[in-house]
Amino acid sequence: MSPLTAAFDDRARRTPEAPALIWRGTAVPYGELGALAGVFQERLRHLGGDRAAPVCVPARRTPETLALLVAALRDGRPVLLPSAELGADTLRELTAGAGIDRVLTAEPSYDGPGGLGVETVVPRADAPAVPEGTGLLLTTSGSTGTPKVVPLPLDAVGRFTAWAAEHFGLGPDTAVLNYAPLNFDLCLLEVWSTLAAGGRVVLVDPDRATDGAHLRELISAHDVHLVQGVPLLYRLLAEGADPAEPLKSVRHVVLTGDAVPPRLLARLPGLFPDASFANVYGCTETNDSLILDAGPLLPADPETAGPLPLGRPLPGVRALVLGEDGRPLEGPGTGELLVHTPFQAHGYLDPARGADRFVRRADADGPRVWFRSGDLVRRTADGTLHLVGRTDFQVKVRGLRISLEEVEQTLLAHPEVADAVVVTVPDEAAGKRLQALVRRVPGSALHVLALREHCARRLARTAIPSDIRVTDAALPKGPTGKNDRAAVGDVRRLKG
């Protein structure tokens, strides 16, 4: 019996006709999803071997896949849930490296329920054991190398779903939009907290995930209570929206993953007139850690507004800000953020890969495991944390410490800048040369001199990029929509 599925099964027994999922316009009731999970459970048992052995299920967003996950979790099998987009070799390597011998896929039930694809993998002999009590094994979205595997303890997930249900008022009558891919930690809120609370998950069809009109229609038609997403989702929802038809059912809007550009933020209160807005900070390793009631900050003038603060620790979360000397800052100041959350993993599956990220250190109440976020934050006098950038993206140019992301934010604050990426390239004289690639808004004649004046008013001279190229083309992006700095190259080689 798994705490992740106990509430789900309870719901399936008591109100089998209540919708658990909305998929391509059709409701999938709790009873039906639970029964399909039962079929999968039988098939899994017939595969033989240890009934509680971990399995790998690539994260396709389909009701069948969710039923398969429920089936595995019911039997206490930890589930490795990698992106469904992984290449076949990477998927096998990841699975074998986690000591798992089966990759399972739920097939759509055209001619009979519970079609199951099984691929056998030879697990690596030296693979670390999956820790006792693990529910899901998620992977980090690192852009280089094999992703790191993050085993999430069932009790940690349970604490999270309980917090989420209370904080966002999730219950049997609430619908939550699921936009994030199923392997993202965001689904602990969108999918697992919703199902644990007996609500319904409105699954976005991956084939229509970039169709703003469809997404608005989905939210209105299914009375969606909570929307969570990265800036891309809100851009899709805001662009082309009819001001006369706001999304009135939404009570909670959760902004996460990246800073929402101020001009987009300013449009959100009109789009969601009856919602409160939360800016949520977290990562796969720790889950949600910080939260900000963003509503009061949204109507600010987008021309002068900076990025939203990260906010303050969630209940039970502890935050440390380490200064340059490696000691925790007592009051205001800038440094790397370390967090300890009730929802976190104890480490990566392969402890060797996490020695520098999961660190033991004591605070006033004793020693505990902290996660080094790699994020550079500024704490103000009232305790609010602001994101400055990644510690990885902090560079030294002529002795001055510069955050690439801070320079990007400065460029983005120009009204005619639609997107910006800042990188460094090696430079013989200065060591590093700061460069910016900027996409201007459509129809703009913005040129580099106006941008430089804009920067000169806001940045130290050394932080003004040596080379700025203005383009009308899209900037290179990684899989989650963040800037792909490695793909930018030396902007001097680009045609103007």
Next chain:
Amino acid sequence: MNRPAEIKRFLISEFLPDLSADQLDPDYDLLATGVIDSLQVVRVVNWVTTRYGVPLDQVEITPGDFRSVNAIDAFVTAFEETRSHHVHA
């Protein structure tokens, strides 16, 4: 080509490859906006002094003289005026 236009063409070809001549205001502050940094200003000084025959050992140079197209032009003009004084003296 007159001197300001020539200075402008040099600055654009060296530091502002995307720009056309009419976009660069002759008073635009090239130093404060980082178009020319403290190392690159040496390149500008070299070009200006070579092109207009300003002997480096006979003039006092401050970075501010190279702040803009007009500042550079004024710097060269000032030098030419002192030189003509010397010739007539």
